[in-house]
Amino acid sequence: MPTLTRDDDVFILDLGDGENRFNPDWVSAVDAALDEVEAAPAPRALVFSATGKVWSNGLDLDWMGEHQEQINDLLLAVHGLYARTLGLGVPTVAAIQGHCFAAGAMLALSLDARVMRADRGFLCLPEVDIRIPFTPGMNDLIKARLTPQTAHEAMVTGRRYGGTEALAAGIVQAAVDERLVLPTAVDLARSQAGKEPATLGAIKQRAYAPTIASLRDVEANRFG
Numbered sequence: 511m512p513t514l515t516r517d518d519d520v521f522i523l524d525l526g527d528g529e530n531r532f533n534p535d536w537v538s539a540v541d542a543a544l545d546e547v548e549a550a551p552a553p554r555a556l557v558f559s560a561t562g563k564v565w566s567n568g569l570d571l572d573w574m575g576e577h578q579e580q581i582n583d584l585l586l587a588v589h590g591l592y593a594r595t596l597g598l599g600v601p602t603v604a605a606i607q608g609h610c611f612a613a614g615a616m617l618a619l620s621l622d623a624r625v626m627r628a629d630r631g632f633l634c635l636p637e638v639d640i641r642i643p644f645t646p647g648m649n650d651l652i653k654a655r656l657t658p659q660t661a662h663e664a665m666v667t668g669r670r671y672g673g674t675e676a677l678a679a680g681i682v683q684a685a686v687d688e689r690l691v692l693p694t695a696v697d698l699a700r701s702q703a704g705k706e707p708a709t710l711g712a713i714k715q716r717a718y719a720p721t722i723a724s725l726r727d728v729e730a731n732r733f734g
Contacts (some may be wrong), residue, residue: 566614
């Protein structure tokens with residue numbers, strides 16, 4: 511489960527040491543961590559990290575198969591999380607040390623910046639291959655955070671981007687050695703920690719207002 515620690519001005523949210531898949535308990539834990547970060551006085555910044563071979567493999571498909579009557583509630587929570595992080599009045603950076611797939615990749619895209627391991631691990635939107643179309647909100651999030659060419663390729667081909675490929679495509683801001691992923695992300699976050707929260711939040715919320723509205727459209731993003 512996600513755990514929150516602090517390194518001076520930088521909070522570090524470790525998403526976990528497994529596949530870090532999105533189910534109600536996991537999303538609630540991330541939301542609770544965001545509550546704590548937002549309640550802390552500035553300066554502050556937030557790094558989303560993980561431990562092991564996976565940053566996040568996205569939706570918990572096993573949980574969804576066992577709780578089909580609750581799928582829309584989970585999707586509502588996930589879309590709400592994306593909307594929240596996209597407009598958060600806190601600088602955010604993803605420290606991607608391993609695989610980052612599907613809904614996990616979309617969480618990374620909702621953050622301000624991404625640092626990825628250069629030599630191993632992939633970032634991928636595999637929905638075209640697993641036959642799950644993007645919801646309107648997810649579609650708009652991806653298009654808002656990637657160049658048109660990269661968004662098209664990532665969405666319609668399901669390409670797996672290694673760190674250096676992701677850097678070349680503009681998906682991440684840095685691709686570094688494994689041991690440098692978290693320190694680089696923390697340094698990047700710390701460099702932005704002094705931004706005034708209300709101003710930063712207003713800028714991000716206005717810049718991404720259509721995307722945030724799309725993510726919060728309950729009916730449009732309903733499953734099935």
